Amino acid sequence: MIESVLEFRVRYAETDQMGVVHHANYLIWCEMGRTDLLRRLGASYAELERQGVFLAVSAARLRLRRAARYDDLLRVRTLLRRLRSRSVTFSYVVEHTDGRGTLAEVETDLICLDSARSACKLPAALLETLRRARSAASLEGTIDAVPGLNTGVE
Amino acid sequence: MIESVLEFRVRYAETDQMGVVHHANYLIWCEMGRTDLLRRLGASYAELERQGVFLAVSAARLRLRRAARYDDLLRVRTLLRRLRSRSVTFSYVVEHTDGRGTLAEVETDLICLDSARSACKLPAALLETLRRARSAASLEGTIDAVPGLNTGVE
Amino acid sequence: MIESVLEFRVRYAETDQMGVVHHANYLIWCEMGRTDLLRRLGASYAELERQGVFLAVSAARLRLRRAARYDDLLRVRTLLRRLRSRSVTFSYVVEHTDGRGTLAEVETDLICLDSARSACKLPAALLETLRRARSAASLEGTIDAVPGLNTGVE
C-alpha cells in the first residue's frame, strides 16, 4: 500500500465568491494526503516533528483543471514521486469520488530540516521507509508521470 | 507604473506549528498583489466580476526559498509576465521590506471565464489595458525572467 | 437522528506557531457540523442555496477549553438549539473521539437571507424540517444547555 487515497468533503469556508473552491486549498488537501501517505508507510509526521525532523515545502506546482464545489465529495491520491538524500517529491491527484475526472494535479518538493530549521539529510530510518515505498511503487507501476508537471521548477 | 509593490504584515493565523508561515498563504498574498496590479492598471477586478468577467487560476508554480515569520513586514511585487487571448500569466516575488533577500518566487496562469464560468477570450478592453502594461514593461525592462520558474507547467 | 456527530482529523494548516489549532478553525468545524446536521434532517444546505435561501451567521459565541493538536482525531456534535421565524441557533461541542474531554463549546445564530441577501423568514419547508428535529430533540432530552453559552449575545 504505497498510494494514499484520502476522501474528504469540500467545506463551505473553502469556497470563494466565484462559487468554487479557492485554489490555495489544494495545497492544504495535498498536505492531508501527504500526512496520510506517511501514516500508511508507518511514519507519523506528527511523531517525526516531535523528534525534531521537519519536512518543509520548498516548491509546488499546481495544474487546476476543473472547479470543485461546496459539499462535493473528493479524494486526493498521493504518491511518492522522487527521493533524494535531502529532499522528497510527492505528487497528487485531486478528483471526485464518482470518477467525474481529475480536478487538479499537484507536485510538491519538500526539504528536510532539523530542530534548528537548518537543511539536513533525511534521517536514515525515514529514508529507508520512503525507499521501500518507492521500490514497491516502481514494481507495481503505479507512479506515472503527471503530464506537464514533471518538468517543472527544479 | 506596471509593477505593483504591496506591503503587508504577516498575520499570526498565517503561521503553522513549524513556527513559520504556512506555504498556502503565498498564493493568497500573490492574489493580493494581482488585485493591486490590476487596480494600478485601472482595471478593478471587483468591477470585472460585477461585469461577468472572471479570471480563474489554472496553474501555479511556487519556489519557496526562505521562511517568513509572524509580524514580519513583507512586500509582494507583481508583474504581468505573459499575455494571450484567453489567458494571462503573472509573476511575483515575495520579500522582506528591509532587503533581506527573496522569500518566494511564484507564477500563476489565469484563464478568462464568462458569467457561466465557461472559458472565453479576455474582453477587448481588459486585453488592451494589459497589453499597454506589457509594452511599458518591455520598454522599461522591468520584467525579468524568474530563474527556474519560466520553464514550468504549460 | 437529530444530533450530528461528524469526525475529522486536524490538518497541519490548521495549527499556528503556538503549536495548537488556531481558534478561528472552530467556526469552520462548526460549519461542517451544521452542514452535516442539515443533511441528516434531509435539507441539503447546498441545495437550499441553489434555491436562493441563505443562512448567514449573525452571531457566534465560543468557549475554548483545551487545545487541539495536529493529526488529532476529533468530532463535532451539532444540535439545533433554538428556532424562530427568521433565525436559528445551533450549538456545538468539539471533542476528542477518545473521550478525553471537551475542547470547545460553540453557539452560532444564523439569519435567513433571500437571493438578494435581504433578511427574510425561513421558508416553510425548512422551518417544518427544523421544527420536527427540535421536537424529537426535546422528547429525547438530548439538547442540554451549554453552561456559560446560552446567556450570551442576543
Add this chain to the structure above:
Amino acid sequence: MIESVLEFRVRYAETDQMGVVHHANYLIWCEMGRTDLLRRLGASYAELERQGVFLAVSAARLRLRRAARYDDLLRVRTLLRRLRSRSVTFSYVVEHTDGRGTLAEVETDLICLDSARSACKLPAALLETLRRARSAASLEGTIDAVPGLNTGVE
C-alpha cells in the same frame, strides 16, 4: 494612544460563495488588531512569545451586523476591555473606513500561558503595561461597552 485603529483591505480568499467575507475571518482581523494594540503599548507580542509568554484565546463573542465584501477597505478598532491577573479581554469594532456603519463587534478573552502551555499569571511587566493603557482609557472615556456583547460568556 490606547486604541489601535488598523486599516486593511478585504482579500479575495476571505470571501465565500455567499459573495461576502466568511465569518471566521473576523477573528483573524481581531488578532491583527490585538497585535497592533500591543505594539502601540510597547509590548510586541512576537517578542513576548520568544520570552515564553503566550496569550491564548479562551472565549470569543461575535456579533456580525453587515457583510464585508472583496476589496472593501476596512478598519478594526481594538480596545483593552478588562484586565485580570491571569486573563485579559479585548473588544473590537470592524467597520468601513468611509463611515458606512459597523460591520461587526467582537470580544475575545485571552489567558496567559507559560512556555509549557500551562495557565499562569500575566508577567508583571505586561500587566503594568496593560494597566496603564486601561487607566488612560478610563480617563479618556474611550472604552464604551459594546451593546449586547459585554454580558456574554464568562
